[in-house]
Amino acid sequence: xxxxxxxxxxxxxxxxxxxxxxxxxxxxxxxxxxxxxxxxxxxxxxxxxxxxxxxxxxxxxxxxxxxxxxxxxxxxxxxxxxxxxxxxxxxxxxxxxxxxxxxxxxxxxxxxxxxxxxxxxxxxxxxxxxxxxxxxxxxxxxxxxxxxxxxxxxxxxxxxxxxxxxxxxxxxxxxxxxxxxxxxxxxxxxxxxxxxxxxxxxxxxxxxxxxxxxxxxxxxxxxxxxxxxxxxxxxxxxxxxxxxxxxxxxxxxxxxxxxxxxxxxxxxxxxxxxxxxxxxxxxxxxxxxxxxxxxxxxxxxxxxxxxxxxxxxxxxxxxxxxxxxxxxxxxxxxxxxxxxxxxxxxxxxxxxxxxxxxxxxxxxxxxxxxxxxxxxxxxxxxxxxxxxxxxxxxxxxxxxxxxxxxxxxxxxxxxxxxxxxxxxxxxxxxxxxxxxxxxxxxxxxxxxxxxxxxxxxxxxxxxxxxxxxxxxxxxxxxxxxxxxxxxxxxxxxxxxxxxxxxxxxxxxxxxxxxxxxxxxxxxxxxxxxxxxxxxxxxxxxxxxxxxxxxxxxxxxxxxxxxxxxxxxxxxxxxxxxxxxxxxxxxxxxxxxxxxxxxxxxx
Amino acid sequence: xxxxxxxxxxxxxxxxxxxxxxxxxxxxxxxxxxxxxxxxxxxxxxxxxxxxxxxxxxxxxxxxxxxxxxxxxxxxxxxxxxxxxxxxxxxxxxxxxxxxxxxxxxxxxxxxxxx
Numbered sequence: 001x002x003x004x005x006x007x008x009x010x011x012x013x014x015x016x017x018x019x020x021x022x023x024x025x026x027x028x029x030x031x032x033x034x035x036x037x038x039x040x041x042x043x044x045x046x047x048x049x050x051x052x053x054x055x056x057x058x059x060x061x062x063x064x065x066x067x068x069x070x071x072x073x074x075x076x077x078x079x080x081x082x083x084x085x086x087x088x089x090x091x092x093x094x095x096x097x098x099x100x101x102x103x104x105x106x107x108x109x110x111x112x113x114x115x116x117x118x119x120x121x122x123x124x125x126x127x128x129x130x131x132x133x134x135x136x137x138x139x140x141x142x143x144x145x146x147x148x149x150x151x152x153x154x155x156x157x158x159x160x161x162x163x164x165x166x167x168x169x170x171x172x173x174x175x176x177x178x179x180x181x182x183x184x185x186x187x188x189x190x191x192x193x194x195x196x197x198x199x200x201x202x203x204x205x206x207x208x209x210x211x212x213x214x215x216x217x218x219x220x221x222x223x224x225x226x227x228x229x230x231x232x233x234x235x236x237x238x239x240x241x242x243x244x245x246x247x248x249x250x251x252x253x254x255x256x257x258x259x260x261x262x263x264x265x266x267x268x269x270x271x272x273x274x275x276x277x278x279x280x281x282x283x284x285x286x287x288x289x290x291x292x293x294x295x296x297x298x299x300x301x302x303x304x305x306x307x308x309x310x311x312x313x314x315x316x317x318x319x320x321x322x323x324x325x326x327x328x329x330x331x332x333x334x335x336x337x338x339x340x341x342x343x344x345x346x347x348x349x350x351x352x353x354x355x356x357x358x359x360x361x362x363x364x365x366x367x368x369x370x371x372x373x374x375x376x377x378x379x380x381x382x383x384x385x386x387x388x389x390x391x392x393x394x395x396x397x398x399x400x401x402x403x404x405x406x407x408x409x410x411x412x413x414x415x416x417x418x419x420x421x422x423x424x425x426x427x428x429x430x431x432x433x434x435x436x437x438x439x440x441x442x443x444x445x446x447x448x449x450x451x452x453x454x455x456x457x458x459x460x461x462x463x464x465x466x467x468x469x470x471x472x473x474x475x476x477x478x479x480x481x482x483x484x485x486x487x488x489x490x491x492x493x494x495x496x497x498x499x500x501x502x503x504x505x506x507x508x509x510x511x512x513x514x515x516x517x518x519x520x521x522x523x524x525x526x527x528x529x530x531x532x533x534x535x536x537x538x539x540x541x542x543x544x545x546x547x548x549x550x551x552x553x554x555x556x557x558x559x560x561x562x563x564x565x566x567x568x569x570x571x572x573x574x575x576x577x578x579x580x581x582x583x584x585x586x587x588x589x590x591x592x593x594x595x596x597x598x599x600x601x602x
Numbered sequence: 603x604x605x606x607x608x609x610x611x612x613x614x615x616x617x618x619x620x621x622x623x624x625x626x627x628x629x630x631x632x633x634x635x636x637x638x639x640x641x642x643x644x645x646x647x648x649x650x651x652x653x654x655x656x657x658x659x660x661x662x663x664x665x666x667x668x669x670x671x672x673x674x675x676x677x678x679x680x681x682x683x684x685x686x687x688x689x690x691x692x693x694x695x696x697x698x699x700x701x702x703x704x705x706x707x708x709x710x711x712x713x714x715x716x717x
Contacts, residue, residue, distance in 0.1 A: 141688075
């Protein structure tokens with residue numbers, strides 16, 4: 001197993017270089033087959049690694065530069081625990097689905113789509129495996145650059161250029177904040193290994209430690225699309241090719257929250273231990289605002305991909321709230337939620353891609369009633385909405401139950417209600433699209449600025465939905481259900497989260513090669529109350545969608561859905577599409593978070 | 603004292619870079635502002651690795667034990683430079699494309715996706 005560890009990063013990179021070199025001569029189908037095979041092999045490798053680290057995390061020192069006793073760490077390591085490994089598995093599964101889906105799109109090979117996807121996958125796998133701070137930054141930038149290029153792939157239209165440019169500017173500024181944070185940490189500790197930095201910082205949390213925590217976590221929260229750092233996400237998702245959106249929404253933004261958790265628990269936890277409550281409040285406020293802004297903007301959008309993008313932002317707020325509880329159980333809930341949300345949202349984006357392929361439009365008003373004959377896609381779409389609502393039997397339910405229960409235990413009583421709000425409004429928006437587009441119910445949707453933007457169809461042929469498109473979408477939605485079927489998945493997640501949050505155990509394991517005892521598995525609580533809560537959310541979503549579609553017939557009771565659908569004009573104007581504005585929000589948000597940290601942690 | 607000044611300079615450059623990006627009216631100018639912002643990371647890393655009286659960390663012609671500056675930050679900086687070069691090249695190519703397609707390099711006029 002140990003020899004496999006570098007492979008999920010190395011193989012895709014090698015194949016990507018090879019494809020970039022010969023892809024032009026080798027022809028389209030060769031590139032497709034080879035890239036799908038590579039992604040499939042990565043799924044196998046990352047699944048084997050997950051199996052290997054399930055009970056005991058593994059540290060892999062490159063070039064055998066393991067730390068000598070009582071000496072500084074010179075080598076670079078991958079330190080893989082089950083949480084990092086399962087996220088890498090999600091990365092490779094989503095990449096495979098995206099590559100299979102793209103079998104029928106992008107007729108020309110000139111655009112280097114497949115090599116970029118493989119690089120993107122390799123970088124994200126490395127990002128979730130690494131145990132070294134600068135290595136983490138390198139993988140972060142590698143995945144960012146691949147993502148910028150993938151986002152702006154359709155270089156013949158101005159909208160993708162705008163989306164990719166905004167994405168690149170905002171994320172690069174965030175990236176340099178991370179470098180500054182790393183530089184400060186290195187200045188203090190002289191180390192780059194997570195475990196060694198954590199040990200050197202000890203329990204001494206002064207202004208410099210807080211500043212570097214601020215810079216690093218803001219940089220990663222920019223990637224995680226936390227309000228007010230989220231503006232790039234909607235622009236990027238609206239224009240990126242559908243298989244790329246799957247990776248963006250399904251795992252890239254979740255990696256931002258994962259990185260904040262990794263940084264906090266491996267390096268800063270002891271130093272900031274006195275301030276846990278204050279930090280939790282900061283994360284909770286950020287998560288709550290993100291849920292609200294994302295939810296309202298989601299319902300107010302009629303560009304299919306942009307609607308899904310805002311729903312991602314909203315769910316990202318829930319994930320930050322789960323991680324930000326700063327407990328093992330909250331973290332376990334975040335991981336389960338991220339996994340299920342990732343596959344479900346991936347499936348929904350693929351459905352949007354099928355719609356674009358068949359009907360050549362992406363605005364809800366243009367598509368009205370035109371999807372009537374596409375029943376397999378319609379079925380997947382409504383199942384996806386069901387999954388977003390977190391209803392049984394989707395895996396989102398497991399995350400919801402763990403996060404909500406733990407939030408109540410931590411006196412954050414609003415979190416279960418926030419879950420109901422987010423699930424109802426995002427699932428309601430997706431169901432609204434289902435009723436209007438696939439069933440043709442109600443009157444035509446109102447239009448908005450973004451839904452007027454034309455997107456060139458990614459394909460040529462439109463007579464039927466190809467199996468190569470339907471298959472990955474169906475597989476992803478089914479994966480969202482099958483997570484629930486894994487026996488003891490919540491208890492396993494919690495055990496691994498216990499290990500994740502044990503800073504001294506982590507350092508012992510990495511630096512002294514002293515394996516720590518496996519935490520005792522806790523009994524799983526019954527899901528009954530969670531099923532009721534998400535059931536309420538599902539019913540609310542259905543009511544909201546039906547009420548919106550049949551507004552005229554229902555009458556005055558549902559009149560509020562009109563303003564909900566038109567959206568708040570101030571909120572809309574804030575999403576101005578101007579990169580300067582976005583960076584201004586990034587700076588203002590950093591200053592606000594920094595100010596509140598300095599004030600709360602004084 | 604001198605070293606404290608250079609930490610201050612790093613922050614100063616960072617803020618000017620931010621100011622430039624926020625107020626820029628030309629995409630090329632904006633990308634250059636991003637490069638300016640990035641130089642703050644060079645200043646910070648150099649300061650972190652600097653040692654008063656230290657020489658270059660090449661032990662070919664100096665005795666072992668001579669005080670040298672930290673070679674690790676130079677490796678970090680090199681990586682940092684590579685990253686910046688890649689991002690700048692990608693961004694500038696997007697600017698060229700946007701000039702071809704939309705015939706503008708003003709971010710204000712390129713706003714297609716809003717709301």
